Amino acid sequence: MFCRNKVKNEGSGNNLTVYSFDNIFLGTASKKYVKNASKEIKSIDSGVKIIDKFPDGVFLFSISQEKNKFFEEISRTPPIFLRHIQPIDIVLFFHTDHTDEMIVKTIDWLAAKEITGKKVAVQVRKMPFQREQSAFSYKKVIDKCVLEKYSAIPTVKNPDIIISLYICDSTGIDIDSGKAVELIPDSGGDSTYNRIAMIGMSTPRENLCERSGGIVRFAKEPGQLSRSGFKLLEAFEVFNFEHPEEKNALDLGASPGGWSKVLLEKGYAVTAIDRAPVDPELHKLGEIKIIQKDARLYSPKRNSFDILTNDMNRDPAHSANISVQAAMGLKQGAPLIMTIKLTGKNPEKIIQKTLKTLERAFVIKNVRQLYNNREEVTILGTKK
Numbered sequence: 001m002f003c004r005n006k007v008k009n010e011g012s013g014n015n016l017t018v019y020s021f022d023n024i025f026l027g028t029a030s031k032k033y034v035k036n037a038s039k040e041i042k043s044i045d046s047g048v049k050i051i052d053k054f055p056d057g058v059f060l061f062s063i064s065q066e067k068n069k070f071f072e073e074i075s076r077t078p079p080i081f082l083r084h085i086q087p088i089d090i091v092l093f094f095h096t097d098h099t100d101e102m103i104v105k106t107i108d109w110l111a112a113k114e115i116t117g118k119k120v121a122v123q124v125r126k127m128p129f130q131r132e133q134s135a136f137s138y139k140k141v142i143d144k145c146v147l148e149k150y151s152a153i154p155t156v157k158n159p160d161i162i163i164s165l166y167i168c169d170s171t172g173i174d175i176d177s178g179k180a181v182e183l184i185p186d187s188g189g190d191s192t193y194n195r196i197a198m199i200g201m202s203t204p205r206e207n208l209c210e211r212s213g214g215i216v217r218f219a220k221e222p223g224q225l226s227r228s229g230f231k232l233l234e235a236f237e238v239f240n241f242e243h244p245e246e247k248n249a250l251d252l253g254a255s256p257g258g259w260s261k262v263l264l265e266k267g268y269a270v271t272a273i274d275r276a277p278v279d280p281e282l283h284k285l286g287e288i289k290i291i292q293k294d295a296r297l298y299s300p301k302r303n304s305f306d307i308l309t310n311d312m313n314r315d316p317a318h319s320a321n322i323s324v325q326a327a328m329g330l331k332q333g334a335p336l337i338m339t340i341k342l343t344g345k346n347p348e349k350i351i352q353k354t355l356k357t358l359e360r361a362f363v364i365k366n367v368r369q370l371y372n373n374r375e376e377v378t379i380l381g382t383k384k
């Protein structure tokens with residue numbers, strides 16, 4: 001049963017009702033893995049109910065336990081496929097011709113939230129295909145208001161608090177009966193609604209990722225060798241990766257050279273191994289040794305590398321065995337960043353099996369389906 005409270009209007013001159021909740025969240029996963037992400041939440045709280053699905057892997061769910069306990073549990077058992085969550089604290093129905101009314105209500109609601117002096121990131125997402133105002137234009141206005149009215153500091157990176165808005169045109173939350181239904185705001189006659197804003201406040205840690213919707217985009221650069229480089233950049237960001245002081249990297253499955261390029265740009269001397277050619281232009285960026293051969297036939301010198309990266313498109317068991325074999329070239333505690341390709345029907349099983357192999361040589365620190373991962377997950381481990 002949903003918890004529903006109608007919050008009284010606070011005399012701001014408009015008549016929008018603010019509906020408040022304390023057990024509803026939006027989750028985000030890659031479209032293909034929404035089911036796996038739902039399973040993860042249900043394993044944390046068996047009373048979870050999926051109440052709506054939006055395009056792009058966004059889904060609405062209710063929890064059955066207390067909100068802080070849910071946050072605590074989820075940080076104790078970090079999910080792999082669930083990329084991002086945000087609480088839905090209030091729901092507002094508004095018309096796109098009068099977005100100011102929705103903004104005023106949002107700002108009024110923040111009055112009780114003690115955001116003065118805090119670094120606040122306002123993150124707005126819209127359901128795709130809504131043609132009116134851009135998400136950024138909503139954000140710009142709210143940023144200005146939190147600065148002027150509450151002396152909060154609008155921020156993008158490292159915020160203390162995130163205010164999340166998801167703008168859609170229907171929701172599975174039935175405001176009046178508390179049941180999950182497809183509720184589409186009535187925009188006929190005198191009625192004034194054609195959009196719904198679902199709004200919540202949380203910390204970056206609670207959201208599982210500090211980026212809006214867990215979407216980690218990087219700008220395409222001239223001379224970029226492959227999209228693959230984004231996976232490594234995202235892994236560094238999402239895993240809060242601390243680069244080792246000494247910087248010798250072994251990059252397995254390096255062709256055409258996206259990860260090697262990222263490593264060179266981070267100051268590593270790179271040994272790049274692949275059966276296929278790695279772009280020789282990389283020599284211009286720094287110290288790189290390119291070895292064109294099967295990684296199974298490469299024996300690294302003991303304790304010679306400070307990081308191992310492996311993006312080989314082999315079956316996961318095979319690739320994990322090669323990482324274990326290459327581990328002898330790593331210094332103790334050196335990180336491993338590796339992708340596991342999810343080829344079969346049971347990704348969880350593939351992941352568990354691969355981790356078991358890797359655990360022969362590594363302590364597993366994190367496993368995530370990153371925004372830039374396709375049918376794969378990325379692992380962070382350290383050499384035992």
Ligand SMILES: C[S@@+](CC[C@H](N)C(=O)[O-])C[C@H]1O[C@@H](n2cnc3c(N)ncnc32)[C@H](O)[C@@H]1O
Nearest residue numbers: 228253255256257258259275294295311312313
């Ligand atoms: C997804 S691509 C790697 C992309 C690369 N990380 C980048 O950023 O450009 C996978 C690569 O793994 C290589 N590969 C697969 N099995 C291999 C093996 N046994 N030894 C060496 N390379 C292998 C393939 O040749 C392919 O180039």
